[in-house]
Amino acid sequence: MLAAPTVASANADVEKNIANPRNWAVQAGDMFNQRYSQLKQINKGNVGKMQVAWTFSTGVLRGHEGSPLVIDGTMYLHSPFPNKVFALDLETQKIKWKYEPKQDTAVIAQMCCDTVNRGLAYAEGKVFLQQADSTLVALDANTGKVIWSVKNGDPKVGAVNTNAPHVFKDKVITGISGGEWGVRGFLAAYDINTGRQVWKAYSVGPDAEMLMDPEKTMTWADGGLKPVGKDSSLKTWQGDQWKTGGGTTWGWYSYDKATNMVYYGTGNPSTWNPAQRPGDNKWSMTIFARDLDTGVAKWAYQMTPYDEWDFDGINEMILADIPVKGKQTKALVHFDRNGFAYTMDRVTGALLVAEKYDPTVNWATHVDMRTGRPQVVKQYSTAQNGPDVNTKGICPAALGTKDQQPASFDPNTKLFYVPTNHVCMDYEPFKVEYTAGQPYVGATLSMYPTPNSHGGMGNYITWDAGTGKIVQSKPEKFSVWSGALNTAGGLSCYGTLEGYLKCVDANDISKELFRFKTPSGIIGNVFTYEHKGKQYMGVFSGIGGWAGIGMAAGLEKANDGLGAVGGYRELSQYTELGGSLTVFALPN
């Protein structure tokens, strides 16, 4: 008998849940990371009448990132450390069950940028939680009881977690944090039924540990795709510096069942003092496409070789089929911390577009499209200026033109809606020794609104990824640290650090159609669902994250919080800590 042809399936249950727009089945609404909903009961015409339907406090202060999931009438909510999970009956908002892990509070001090957690995954009756202490657990979705639990990293050396786990096929994919502790990053896949580790792919180090195929893993070089060759990472590090070399993986992952590849980015090389780690520090700051089944890298593209600014490359990869320079393309679009937006061919890894998505980005003039390398401006090179020299006026700041806050793609307008930062910095690297479990940063930063601009620290923009151009830019007082949502109702919605949920016209984002002040500043992602014929929209509020670290951790000195405290000090005139969900709907 002939083998049945392999039918590409991402995971039948998850696909079914996603296909039903009444659910919010995965963090990004779909596996392409598009953050787009088919629902349109709430639309351009009536969103102005939208009102709060109900609210729910999580009982946790500090930053609330991610969003709840909604599956068939139950909402699953998570919280920052201590990472509580609630299952709410949407009919009554009654708590069906609650899971609260017992975690060592020592982990709090090991988290660079607040005790955030970016949310849950759901598949086949199981809820997956990636705890801060790096324990990955599968909970019974009906009872909250632990089905299995596995240790993903060692918090004693700073290997902690903030990322959402993602289920693709029969695997739950998770990453690791700790780039500021010298943690060597990796992506790992676990069997959703047993928790058994299926593969683990480091970001830096020997080919075998990175699951790099010297012949078959491709990268963009010299105007085309070339095999990476042997020891492509090791060759770019001095000695065994790669062992504490960073490249963590705390972002959002995407998956295309047609290519069977998982797409994600790696973070900064450790330390922040570039003088200590000469070389390109591959494959930190890299977009990876890996075979989901084996973890082997299909292609890799390093955006910021030899990082000198902490421009982690972890921001989400949005998969979209769009015309790029006139040609319909299976694209991957990525808004990097470094201020460039990249459009890649997601099948091959070819570099198609790389343009600034904030015109004030100044550390590089452009990306050389042949080599794929950014052309660094000497004045802003903290490596060339050297340790103990304060390099001033670098744009963007370390937290990038965009950080973890995910963008959305609207298939109707074919545009990307990008919550951005509009912040610059001074950066002074200094020598630092590696000690396991201790911060390994080595730079003093200060941040401030982009000079000679509108005075604010953020913009909400629309972006044409086919041409690499900003279409519209809406200034915001603070960085927009919240994830965007677009809907078939013609809306684009996002939260602000002051605490407003805003919805604008997707065709003209200068038209603000709705705003509401939630209890605290918003760094969560907007989501939507339908229950009993009524569309709801929701968002976590709870100020924190890196931008809000001063408030979240009670820091006062301008340079504290890796430089964010001074820059965002004014936030405390607008909002206070407090984690809660606000759910909106049209009036009855």
Next chain:
Amino acid sequence: MLAAPTVASANADVEKNIANPRNWAVQAGDMFNQRYSQLKQINKGNVGKMQVAWTFSTGVLRGHEGSPLVIDGTMYLHSPFPNKVFALDLETQKIKWKYEPKQDTAVIAQMCCDTVNRGLAYAEGKVFLQQADSTLVALDANTGKVIWSVKNGDPKVGAVNTNAPHVFKDKVITGISGGEWGVRGFLAAYDINTGRQVWKAYSVGPDAEMLMDPEKTMTWADGGLKPVGKDSSLKTWQGDQWKTGGGTTWGWYSYDKATNMVYYGTGNPSTWNPAQRPGDNKWSMTIFARDLDTGVAKWAYQMTPYDEWDFDGINEMILADIPVKGKQTKALVHFDRNGFAYTMDRVTGALLVAEKYDPTVNWATHVDMRTGRPQVVKQYSTAQNGPDVNTKGICPAALGTKDQQPASFDPNTKLFYVPTNHVCMDYEPFKVEYTAGQPYVGATLSMYPTPNSHGGMGNYITWDAGTGKIVQSKPEKFSVWSGALNTAGGLSCYGTLEGYLKCVDANDISKELFRFKTPSGIIGNVFTYEHKGKQYMGVFSGIGGWAGIGMAAGLEKANDGLGAVGGYRELSQYTELGGSLTVFALPN
């Protein structure tokens, strides 16, 4: 020249602020503690369309009691420990200033019933805050800067504070907590301009320290008002037990400028083991009327002589001019923890009505109207049953048929709207030694919903204080621990421990016209104000207080939290911690 006739004035500025119904100038809306607003834009006909206008998180978990104040476009909010104060510009909700005292966290463990604070007072450009550590401060209402600060008690011995300060005339009146630490209660008056103590009147002890006039301080006895006589307190205590005798004063105070008297109640005698303190333990459990200028007691009435159940008498005194048994009366109406509602002549102190406001109250058959004493039922006398005997089935439980949650009076219906508890208890006293700064409780309690009733733990009732009769009773799943508000719009509104704000028809409280689920359980008081022609209604949510102490303090054992943990365990299926304000209005 002749002296100008003394014009009775409560405080011209406070009176002016109260007279303007657009403000919420004092905690109870007025000095009579009526919690009634003239505003009627939101009314019976349209309250169903009311929606959330904006929200504000305080950044503090644990129980949020009291309410903000609104004065001329600025809102002043307080929080539980650490007792932050925020001034919000109502135009923008921007934080004008924030005050956060530095208090020793040791005070947290000295607070019996959660780290609550019942709110601020405002007068003549000053905001008054009574901190948990007993420091009373006056803040500049424009800047939040401390104008003066004075120590009101010693937290080292358990003398802490939760009450709202109250401004009457040129004095700010405050009390003290610590009945469960053997603290001797007192009321004190401070000069609003300097913080100088003007008088201090103990609840128990020598006449001079109590500001009792043996000849002129009257009490109800033998069917009439009699002078209390010499040593009226000392005679009812053994030896110097009065020195650790309790009678704390953590409730709401009221003031009538016509009588120039301040009205308030005193709490339980310490310890909870009655065997250790034979005697009437006067003047614990007492309604006091004191001359505002001198502090001298005009009259006193002890409701629960020789307390055996922790039926603190501190609940608010509501002043209202109503017909009592057919005769128009300057009445004082008080819903006591012990389950009896008292109507007194507030001028003379005559006892007019004393009836059960929950028919299931069983520890006393009735109040003897001649002696004014409750007739205790032997079966429920924890003193007669003695130490180490568990007296079962006492109704109400120690937290009373009503606790701190204030009732409202509606001048239109002439009825009182009373948030009540419907809870019974088992009570087992045991011997305890007094050690300064240590709990001095001496009883083990368990609490449960009133048996053979509707299964819930609360009722919202209307009460005719002239006849002593329940008019209507609306069952609630949990105790109604939130303060009521009535408005000229024909509404009566209150919060529930699950987190709902509810508004009912003041003429028929079985008609629920509005409900909304706020982020957390409600133990705050509903308030209303007008800004730029629009009426707003608001309430703090933030589960806690004695009823919510299990959640607030993370206690698990049924008998913990003085017996409340077991009784209210189910609460955690409905809500989570989190302090925020939700403000409502009609749609634009």
